[in-house]
Amino acid sequence: MSKQLAAPAGATPVNGEIWIVDDDRGVRFVLAAALRDAGLAVREFDAADAVREALRTQRPALLLTDVRMPGTSGLELLEELQRQGIGPVIVMSAFTDVATTAAAYRAGAADYLAKPFDLDQAVATVQRALADSIPGDALAAVAPMPAHALLGESAPMREVFRLIGRVAASDLNVLVTGETGTGKELVARALHEESARRHRTFVALNTAAIPSELLESELFGHEAGAFTGAQRRVAGRFEQAEGGTLFLDEIGDMPLALQTRLLRVLAGGEFYRVGGRELIRCNVRIVAATHQDLDARVAAGQFRADLKHRLDVVRIALPALRERRSDIPLLAQHFLAAAAQELKLPLKRFARATLKALAQRDFPGNVRELENLCRRLAVIAPGAEILAADLGAQPPEASGSDWTEALRSWATQALAEGEADIHARAREALDRVLLEAALAAHGGHRQHAAAALGVGRNTLTRKLGASRTRRR
Numbered sequence: 222m223s224k225q226l227a228a229p230a231g232a233t234p235v236n237g238e239i240w241i242v243d244d245d246r247g248v249r250f251v252l253a254a255a256l257r258d259a260g261l262a263v264r265e266f267d268a269a270d271a272v273r274e275a276l277r278t279q280r281p282a283l284l285l286t287d288v289r290m291p292g293t294s295g296l297e298l299l300e301e302l303q304r305q306g307i308g309p310v311i312v313m314s315a316f317t318d319v320a321t322t323a324a325a326y327r328a329g330a331a332d333y334l335a336k337p338f339d340l341d342q343a344v345a346t347v348q349r350a351l352a353d354s355i356p357g358d359a360l361a362a363v364a365p366m367p368a369h370a371l372l373g374e375s376a377p378m379r380e381v382f383r384l385i386g387r388v389a390a391s392d393l394n395v396l397v398t399g400e401t402g403t404g405k406e407l408v409a410r411a412l413h414e415e416s417a418r419r420h421r422t423f424v425a426l427n428t429a430a431i432p433s434e435l436l437e438s439e440l441f442g443h444e445a446g447a448f449t450g451a452q453r454r455v456a457g458r459f460e461q462a463e464g465g466t467l468f469l470d471e472i473g474d475m476p477l478a479l480q481t482r483l484l485r486v487l488a489g490g491e492f493y494r495v496g497g498r499e500l501i502r503c504n505v506r507i508v509a510a511t512h513q514d515l516d517a518r519v520a521a522g523q524f525r526a527d528l529k530h531r532l533d534v535v536r537i538a539l540p541a542l543r544e545r546r547s548d549i550p551l552l553a554q555h556f557l558a559a560a561a562q563e564l565k566l567p568l569k570r571f572a573r574a575t576l577k578a579l580a581q582r583d584f585p586g587n588v589r590e591l592e593n594l595c596r597r598l599a600v601i602a603p604g605a606e607i608l609a610a611d612l613g614a615q616p617p618e619a620s621g622s623d624w625t626e627a628l629r630s631w632a633t634q635a636l637a638e639g640e641a642d643i644h645a646r647a648r649e650a651l652d653r654v655l656l657e658a659a660l661a662a663h664g665g666h667r668q669h670a671a672a673a674l675g676v677g678r679n680t681l682t683r684k685l686g687a688s689r690t691r692r693r
């Protein structure tokens with residue numbers, strides 16, 4: 222993160238940081254945590270004056286500012302920054318009226334976030350503004366790749382490594398298959414890193430995570446006015462990945478209409494932004510992934526056979542963790558040490574019997590589940606040596622403990638009374654109870670609480686953000 226972006230001669234160096242300006246400490250805190258979780262460096266300011274001071278020696282890669290603050294307002298700050306050529310600037314405000322929004326864009330805002338905002342959306346907006354403003358090479362310095370390496374010594378993993386080595390340098394499209402959490406994204410990154418494209422951008426998109434009506438513009442970008450709410454031109458993932466690699470996760474879930482569009486782009490090497498007339502040529506290597514049986518989806522008419530042929534030029538099939546149990550001790554020790562380092566905790570070790578017990582477990586969530594378990598053990602296991610007993614019981618569904626019975630009778634009654642939103646209410650209660658218990662058990666330390674729950678800090682921060690927003 223300390224890597225500096227190239228600045229024009231004589232200019233103040235851009236330091237790759239995202240600056241947040243808001244007099245509300247809570248907003249700064251939640252937003253900064255989410256951006257840091259996304260791998261970005263963040264600096265917080267409570268007023269425009271403090272920004273002016275900092276600008277004497279540094280420039281941000283991007284700045285997010287509130288509108289109404291004591292002293293200089295966010296819009297005045299934006300105008301100053303525009304005059305000095307500093308940006309991009311994203312304006313955040315609870316005032317979502319047309320006048321404020323329009324004033325922000327008129328003054329040169331790159332984007333506008335209406336408060337309260339969804340943290341994922343805020344992070345995506347920041348990443349998009351960065352991608353639009355910085356050439357691909359420089360972007361890599363702002364958004365570093367996680368330093369995870371693919372580990373494994375078992376025969377199936379050695380075969381995976383061999384295949385990656387063989388096809389990385391070619392420009393062939395690759396289809397990575399495997400259950401959830403088996404490392405499909407890591408394989409895609411490894412293919413990118415080992416190719417001549419490594420100095421350009423690696424862009425990952427989870428097709429299943431994006432509502433189908435937004436997916437097209439997410440992939441191909443859109444022009445200003447292309448649809449309601451499209452205030453300015455936005456580059457899509459294809460443009461962001463130009464010269465590099467585009468990882469399309471959960472490709473099996475892509476809607477048929479979009480499959481047709483994607484096929485045309487792959488066949489012709491060019492596309493139009495949504496609502497656009499300019500034909501854009503693209504040079505992007507596609508690595509697609511799916512946990513589904515794509516051949517079965519083709520047979521069922523849910524996936525285009527011709528698109529499958531384009532994507533499935535080389536196939537890398539990742540084994541489930543239970544199919545390579547001999548790798549479990551190696552992975553577990555690695556994840557335990559990594560968690561200790563990341564969470565600044567004393568290093569523990571596994572007793573030999575514990576490693577044996579781990580290797581016998583089934584991990585439906587594969588490597589991700591093992592990684593989460595190790596993070597949890599790094600925090601909660603009492604001694605320096607982790608014993609088999611510390612592995613704990615299987616999840617509550619398996620043991621059928623009392624709380625599921627309590628939940629059942631609550632649900633039965635709520636259903637009988639015809640209550641609405643039962644699922645949402647139950648989930649909210651579940652999240653709240655788990656979060657409060659974990660935070661209480663770890664003295665309010667979010668990262669430790671998240672690790673103990675087996676969720677990412679991102680998820681925890683998001684949930685805390687959600688309950689904070691709801692309470693307002």
Ligand SMILES: Nc1ncnc2c1ncn2[C@@H]1O[C@H](COP(=O)(O)OP(=O)(O)OP(=O)(O)O)[C@@H](O)[C@H]1O
Nearest residue numbers: 369370371372400401402403404405406407588589
């Ligand atoms: N062979 C491996 N060595 C080290 N870490 C791994 C390995 N495989 C997976 N992981 C880790 O497990 C987690 C899940 O991996 P990844 O996200 O690549 O899985 P995936 O198959 O893409 O999952 P999904 O299908 O749910 O998107 C990540 O934290 C990754 O770093």
